[in-house]
Amino acid sequence: MASSSVPALMKGVQMQHTGGPEVLQYRTDLPVPFPGDGELLVKNEYIGINYVDVYWRIGMMGTAPEGIIGREAEGKIVSTGAGDIGGFKVGDRVVWLSIGSYAEYTAVPSSLAFPIPPGIEPGMAAAALLQGLFALTLVEKIVHVKQGDWALVHAAAGGVGLWLCQLLRAHGAKTIATASTTEKLALAKANGADYTINYREEHDLVARVDEITQGHGVDIVYDGIGKDQTENNVQVVAQHGTIVTYGATSGFPGQVPHGQLVAKKARFVGPGQSSLMGNIGGEFQQWCAKLFDTMAKHNITIRIHRKYSLSEMRKAHEDLEARRTTGKVLVTP
Numbered sequence: 158m159a160s161s162s163v164p165a166l167m168k169g170v171q172m173q174h175t176g177g178p179e180v181l182q183y184r185t186d187l188p189v190p191f192p193g194d195g196e197l198l199v200k201n202e203y204i205g206i207n208y209v210d211v212y213w214r215i216g217m218m219g220t221a222p223e224g225i226i227g228r229e230a231e232g233k234i235v236s237t238g239a240g241d242i243g244g245f246k247v248g249d250r251v252v253w254l255s256i257g258s259y260a261e262y263t264a265v266p267s268s269l270a271f272p273i274p275p276g277i278e279p280g281m282a283a284a285a286l287l288q289g290l291f292a293l294t295l296v297e298k299i300v301h302v303k304q305g306d307w308a309l310v311h312a313a314a315g316g317v318g319l320w321l322c323q324l325l326r327a328h329g330a331k332t333i334a335t336a337s338t339t340e341k342l343a344l345a346k347a348n349g350a351d352y353t354i355n356y357r358e359e360h361d362l363v364a365r366v367d368e369i370t371q372g373h374g375v376d377i378v379y380d381g382i383g384k385d386q387t388e389n390n391v392q393v394v395a396q397h398g399t400i401v402t403y404g405a406t407s408g409f410p411g412q413v414p415h416g417q418l419v420a421k422k423a424r425f426v427g428p429g430q431s432s433l434m435g436n437i438g439g440e441f442q443q444w445c446a447k448l449f450d451t452m453a454k455h456n457i458t459i460r461i462h463r464k465y466s467l468s469e470m471r472k473a474h475e476d477l478e479a480r481r482t483t484g485k486v487l488v489t490p
């Protein structure tokens with residue numbers, strides 16, 4: 158069923174090939190997709206930007222249909238395809254996690270859409286979805302964080318980082334946050350970190366962690382940076398601890414020295430095992446419900462770095478890669 162107001166053409170950002178931010182082309186003449194079986198056509202109102210989008214842009218994640226990347230958005234259903242559409246109807250407001258959000262309209266599988274609960278401010282569902290779901294699985298599924306655990310969160314003022322700081326506080330963990338500037342560290346602290354380390358200025362991160370934890374080390378390392386932190390992570394993890402590596406903003410993690418991990422009886426969870434989609438599997442709806450419950454229960458706040466327009470997508474990518482952003486980057490069509 159279609160709403161009569163769906164146009165034939167739309168604005169969007171398309172890539173003809175992979176590369177730097179310059180491959181992101183703003184267009185005003187892209188065809189509006191048609192929802193297939195089990196799909197919803199959503200008119201996007203807010204588009205969430207993630208570091209993972211950079212990996213898609215440079216070709217680490219495969220090819221997006223029609224050259225349109227972007228994993229998440231919130232908006233209104235304007236038309237539906239045939240078959241089972243999960244009880245959704247035209248006019249419903251949903252947040253979704255699929256591919257192709259860098260556009261005014263996206264056709265998304267109904268199984269990957271979730272109704273936006275009442276009381277959520279416009280933009281906040283798109284701001285929360287991917288990074289929030291991911292952080293939630295990192296503290297409640299990949300690792301079961303316990304009261305009193307020591308946790309180290311790298312790039313703690315980023316989108317996933319600020320979520321982790323708040324969730325770890327809610328679980329009663331003691332968190333050490335790292336970031337590259339004083340302002341970012343202050344933000345991490347305001348979001349729940351107990352201790353901070355500037356890894357750009359302080360050269361002996363291992364000694365600082367040792368001092369803060371009085372020789373215990375950290376029970377959990379959360380690392381989305383990869384290469385630059387591989388060695389440190391192995392040094393700072395405590396006996397029986399866990400290193401969770403889930404990203405590679407500085408490059409792929411180096412070879413993990415297994416001998417040292419074995420000596421500490423520590424566990425290494427690599428990027429493949431920590432992947433969001435792998436971990437929520439067929440339980441997308443349940444995890445979304447849990448996410449919004451958690452936001453309400455623990456009064457989670459989401460810092461919006463800036464709202465860019467679709468035509469500024471290159472600038473949004475440049476800022477993200479140049480480490481100029483904190484919290485969430487949003488785009489409005």
Ligand SMILES: NC(=O)c1ccc[n+]([C@@H]2O[C@H](COP(=O)([O-])OP(=O)(O)OC[C@H]3O[C@@H](n4cnc5c(N)ncnc54)[C@H](OP(=O)(O)O)[C@@H]3O)[C@@H](O)[C@H]2O)c1
Pocket residue numbers: 206207208209287288291312313314315316317318335336337338341381382403404405406407408428431432433434477478479480481482483484
């Ligand atoms: N596996 C999954 O399913 C999954 C899902 C979501 C996110 N992730 C990963 O989680 C990580 C964080 O994602 P996010 O979207 O929340 O991004 P983000 O943390 O908001 O942005 C990346 C941050 O990484 C830090 N960084 C350190 N070295 C860097 C370098 N060489 N180049 C660029 N940035 C560098 C910067 O903070 P400082 O300036 O403080 O160093 C930067 O602000 C990414 O690695 C992402 O791929 C993985």
